[in-house]
Amino acid sequence: MPIEVLLLVIVAVTVAVVAVVYAVRAAKRSTPPPPRPAPHDPFANTGDSTAGDPRAIKAGDMIDWGTERTWIRGTLRLSEGGYDWAEHFLEVEGGKRWLSVEEDPDVELALWSGRPDLDLTPHGKKIELEGVVYRLEEKGSGSYRSEGTTGLKPQGGFDYADYESDDGLLLAFERFDHGSWEVSTGTKVAPGTFTIYPGS
Numbered sequence: 001m002p003i004e005v006l007l008l009v010i011v012a013v014t015v016a017v018v019a020v021v022y023a024v025r026a027a028k029r030s031t032p033p034p035p036r037p038a039p040h041d042p043f044a045n046t047g048d049s050t051a052g053d054p055r056a057i058k059a060g061d062m063i064d065w066g067t068e069r070t071w072i073r074g075t076l077r078l079s080e081g082g083y084d085w086a087e088h089f090l091e092v093e094g095g096k097r098w099l100s101v102e103e104d105p106d107v108e109l110a111l112w113s114g115r116p117d118l119d120l121t122p123h124g125k126k127i128e129l130e131g132v133v134y135r136l137e138e139k140g141s142g143s144y145r146s147e148g149t150t151g152l153k154p155q156g157g158f159d160y161a162d163y164e165s166d167d168g169l170l171l172a173f174e175r176f177d178h179g180s181w182e183v184s185t186g187t188k189v190a191p192g193t194f195t196i197y198p199g200s
Helices: 003-030
Strands: 062-064 069-080 083-090 097-103 107-114 126-129 132-148 155-165 170-176 182-189 195-197
Touching (some): 107 170, 132 170
Antiparallel strands (some): 107 182, 126 132, 132 155, 155 170
């Protein structure tokens, strides 16, 4: 092969390689980089309602009641015969309060206050307290798992008895690990009454 032809072949191959490299670089420059993920709002409401999903509440979450804000210090996951519900302990001063969340089949919420001033036990089908008559709704025994700060062991057993008045006021008795009965009074809470801000 004459030297001139060989030089032409080398030049043609070099030009082709340079053209390919240039085309690849140009294509890379014209392709925009993948979009960065949008910043995530850790306080965004992501539940079934505009106030968040109460079934997903956990220790560390913040609850905004509109007039006050509280934090969930701990949670009890309660179970009886395949039925599960939760009690979430609120950070408050001067007493013990918690929010119960049940699904039966709709989500039922109640806000409870501990009543250590009452010396009562769940006796009989009716109990009169402070002029209100409460009737026994259900009672039973089950197991619990403790998360965060609850004052209980990581897991154990409990007994309960729930009473309700004709106008919807609540009275509950609980005892954990064969301890003494704890009395509490409560009121039903409508979904959307509070806003849930998930903790980290």
